[in-house]
Amino acid sequence: MKAKNRDQSLSDSRELDGSYDQLTDSVEDDFELSTVCHRPESMDKLQEQTKFTKKELQVLYRGFKNECPSGVVNEETFKTIYSQFFPQGDSSMYAHFLFEAFDTNKNGSVSFEDFVFGLSIILRGTINDRLNWAFNLYDLNKDGCITKEEMLDIMKSIYDMMGKYTYPTMQDDTPREHVESFFQKMDRNKDGVVTIEEFIESCQKDENIMQSMQLFDNVI
Amino acid sequence: MAAGVAAWLPFARAAAIGWMPVANCPMPVAPRDHSKRQDELIILNVSGRRFQTWRTTLDRYPDTLLGSSEKEFFYNEENKEYFFDRDPDAFRSVLNFYRTGKLHYPRYECISAYDEELAFFGIIPEIIGDCCYEEYKDRKRENLERLQDDQEENKDMKLPNMNFRETMWRAFENPHTSTMALVFYYVTGFFIAISVITNVVETVPCGATANQKDMPCGERYTVAFFCMDTACVMIFTVEYLMRLFAAPSRYRFMRSVMSIIDVVAILPYYIGLVMTNNEDVSGAFVTLRVFRVFRIFKFSRHSQGLRILGYTLKSCASELGFLLFSLTMAIIIFATVMFYAEKGSSSSKFTSIPASFWYTIVTMTTLGYGDMVPKTIAGKIFGSICSLSGVLVIALPVPVIVSNFSRIYHQNQRADKRRAQKKARLARIRIAKTGSSNAFLQSKRNGLLNELLELTGTEEDEQKLTKTTSLLESQHHHLLHCLEKTTAHEFVDEQMFEQNCLETALQSYPSRSPSISSHDGSMGTCCSRRVKRNTPLPNASVPPAHPVPTHQGPLQELSAIRIQCGDPPSHTASRSNLNLKTDDKGRINCKGGQITTAIISLPTPPALTPDGDGLHGPPQRRPPPPPGHPPAPSIQTTTSSAGTNIVKVSAL
Numbered sequence: 001m002k003a004k005n006r007d008q009s010l011s012d013s014r015e016l017d018g019s020y021d022q023l024t025d026s027v028e029d030d031f032e033l034s035t036v037c038h039r040p041e042s043m044d045k046l047q048e049q050t051k052f053t054k055k056e057l058q059v060l061y062r063g064f065k066n067e068c069p070s071g072v073v074n075e076e077t078f079k080t081i082y083s084q085f086f087p088q089g090d091s092s093m094y095a096h097f098l099f100e101a102f103d104t105n106k107n108g109s110v111s112f113e114d115f116v117f118g119l120s121i122i123l124r125g126t127i128n129d130r131l132n133w134a135f136n137l138y139d140l141n142k143d144g145c146i147t148k149e150e151m152l153d154i155m156k157s158i159y160d161m162m163g164k165y166t167y168p169t170m171q172d173d174t175p176r177e178h179v180e181s182f183f184q185k186m187d188r189n190k191d192g193v194v195t196i197e198e199f200i201e202s203c204q205k206d207e208n209i210m211q212s213m214q215l216f217d218n219v220i
Numbered sequence: 221m222a223a224g225v226a227a228w229l230p231f232a233r234a235a236a237i238g239w240m241p242v243a244n245c246p247m248p249v250a251p252r253d254h255s256k257r258q259d260e261l262i263i264l265n266v267s268g269r270r271f272q273t274w275r276t277t278l279d280r281y282p283d284t285l286l287g288s289s290e291k292e293f294f295y296n297e298e299n300k301e302y303f304f305d306r307d308p309d310a311f312r313s314v315l316n317f318y319r320t321g322k323l324h325y326p327r328y329e330c331i332s333a334y335d336e337e338l339a340f341f342g343i344i345p346e347i348i349g350d351c352c353y354e355e356y357k358d359r360k361r362e363n364l365e366r367l368q369d370d371q372e373e374n375k376d377m378k379l380p381n382m383n384f385r386e387t388m389w390r391a392f393e394n395p396h397t398s399t400m401a402l403v404f405y406y407v408t409g410f411f412i413a414i415s416v417i418t419n420v421v422e423t424v425p426c427g428a429t430a431n432q433k434d435m436p437c438g439e440r441y442t443v444a445f446f447c448m449d450t451a452c453v454m455i456f457t458v459e460y461l462m463r464l465f466a467a468p469s470r471y472r473f474m475r476s477v478m479s480i481i482d483v484v485a486i487l488p489y490y491i492g493l494v495m496t497n498n499e500d501v502s503g504a505f506v507t508l509r510v511f512r513v514f515r516i517f518k519f520s521r522h523s524q525g526l527r528i529l530g531y532t533l534k535s536c537a538s539e540l541g542f543l544l545f546s547l548t549m550a551i552i553i554f555a556t557v558m559f560y561a562e563k564g565s566s567s568s569k570f571t572s573i574p575a576s577f578w579y580t581i582v583t584m585t586t587l588g589y590g591d592m593v594p595k596t597i598a599g600k601i602f603g604s605i606c607s608l609s610g611v612l613v614i615a616l617p618v619p620v621i622v623s624n625f626s627r628i629y630h631q632n633q634r635a636d637k638r639r640a641q642k643k644a645r646l647a648r649i650r651i652a653k654t655g656s657s658n659a660f661l662q663s664k665r666n667g668l669l670n671e672l673l674e675l676t677g678t679e680e681d682e683q684k685l686t687k688t689t690s691l692l693e694s695q696h697h698h699l700l701h702c703l704e705k706t707t708a709h710e711f712v713d714e715q716m717f718e719q720n721c722l723e724t725a726l727q728s729y730p731s732r733s734p735s736i737s738s739h740d741g742s743m744g745t746c747c748s749r750r751v752k753r754n755t756p757l758p759n760a761s762v763p764p765a766h767p768v769p770t771h772q773g774p775l776q777e778l779s780a781i782r783i784q785c786g787d788p789p790s791h792t793a794s795r796s797n798l799n800l801k802t803d804d805k806g807r808i809n810c811k812g813g814q815i816t817t818a819i820i821s822l823p824t825p826p827a828l829t830p831d832g833d834g835l836h837g838p839p840q841r842r843p844p845p846p847p848g849h850p851p852a853p854s855i856q857t858t859t860s861s862a863g864t865n866i867v868k869v870s871a872l
Contacts, residue, residue, distance in 0.1 A: 059259065062227065063227020063228055064227075064228075066227060066320075067228065082235070085229070085696065087654070087656040094235075097238070098238070115231070119230070119231065119234050122235075122237050123230070123234055133237065134238060134241050137238045158706060158707060161703060162704075162711065164717070165713060165714055165716070165717040166709040166710060166711060166712060166717070167711075169721065169724065174707075178242070178707075186241075207246075208243065208246045209240055209243075212246060212247040212702075213240060215250050216233075218250060219230050219233045219250075
């Protein structure tokens, strides 16, 4: 009798808990995610693979670990962190694209190595490296060319970050027009897509872009 | 921007690489880190306990003691540390605030000591995190109440310089302040008791006399009772008048419950005096005497418990109302059933449904007088169901309801409290957000102002207006500025945005000729370059900055400033049409009011020519003319060249 009652109460608590999986008769272990802790490679290795100095890596890691004590960033946290910099608009879409770009091994989380590799290219790479990285960001399906739809998504996400209160007032077709002008500039053979060569070539011809690429030299 | 993510600012700036190829204009210059200081550990010695942290951690909050230069006052040269003679335990939460961006309130800490520590370190308690905020507020309120209670106790001390009226009022409200008041208190209490007893005894039959049958004492000893009544009413009237005289706010006193009871208690007597012994009204007069029973409520001044009971009933009124409502429902149901069940039987007392109410109530409350009894079988069946359910409906839930209501009542209070705090919490979040965006807009204005001042070379003004923004802030603002440039739009605050909407709505016809001008509008925003005095522009064919006399407008907020440009003569006439529409949206926010606007040369970017290959099909926007504002004459009249190109220059 007693044993039965105990089992009964146990199953009751499991049901209430929600952690009991009726089908597989196992108690789902909720704790897995929170104890995952990822440690990055040693600093020496990172120093070899990236172009940051030891001190820079230290500063970067401290900031990284502060926000993500478990050692990896998932998309939610990523979006939250990024949104703190843009109080007026909605930066979640752009953060999503960034996350895809940083998460090179496509496992849904960005570890410190991914983070630092990406940053190394952007902040310490050559202009060509940077352009490559930007192209990779725009190419959502990673097929080697940017279509108008992909560019439109990116453009919309950038405009979303501005929010509602802008001057002049944001019109609905602004992103589309911007995409049109972008393709005008970039698409040399007018085939509707921008390949990596066209992209790099057009960017190298554009003074503004070249100049703004140099902004990243002094970020850190 | 939360300081916790300050460390991710380099990442956010790196992420801006996605905007660069898309932008059509050059990006603004990044702020330089002038002090290339390596991050160092600083030691904070708080009463002997040493805390160490990075300097940049403390720099996150420049408007607190530790984040600003105020801490230099506490620097100890010999030990190369900062010494604070404060409580190290409380300092832990202070330092954790810098580290994590969240301020926590430790529960073991005394609330006033904690407040003092926060005040010392320049941290406002409102930023306490949500996890600890409720606790903090509760403790604070408790403390305040405790202090208030202390203050109230001091009221008993006799204050000097109280006039007679105030003394009397105090005597009435707190009887134990003086002997006189106490005597008065007891005398009135005694007379209330007398009056109530008199009313009661009046109706008791006093025993038959020889000639008359049994009659109540009131009619037998009319004179005696009348004298008693008069005496009591005399006392009550005098008391009421004295209270009315002494009350600090007579109007409020007259509206209070106790005074109404007083009035109601003595009114019947006076009405009785006034009325003659007329047969018609004597019936009404008798009814009035019922109100004499209200004198018993005067006891509530004498009894604290009675007052609490009254307050409890008042506060539980809604719950009691609901109980009554559910009972009413049950009563109606059963009365209906009983009526139709007993309809058949003859000589049934259940003549109507309302008549059955009495039966239902008596049965459900298990009173069972027996004056109405069902006679049919159906009636008896339903009658028994009624009495059984009565037991359940009333006896069982009443204690449950009572405790439930008590629990719900407290829960409600807590829910209200939480809801109120939620509003406060959301408000705080919103304020933080708007604060952050406002900081950006503010810095834009300041930056623009600085540049104007730079151009005109008034050094003192510039120094006055420059606010030292931390490097972090300036980098963040640079990031937002790059975004503006990429999208060719600007951030504005809410009011400005609404103003704009209003203005665009007022334009009934967006005319076609400004199709190029709207080019102007949008391209001008993006691509106009601001000339620094020393750097020549590639196609600058215009005279250098020559100042236009001051625009003395009222000091108002500024989001962009209209600046005149010298126009190369090759431009088409249609542009000059637009240009005459100056709008003085740009009013300069400055102290002196003597700001001179500079003429800025406009390089001719390819998109501005009518056959531009830049943006085509631009949105039909143009700088909206202000509704009904007269254009500033000073700007217009002093332009010498005919086709002046007025270009809206975005800040910085």
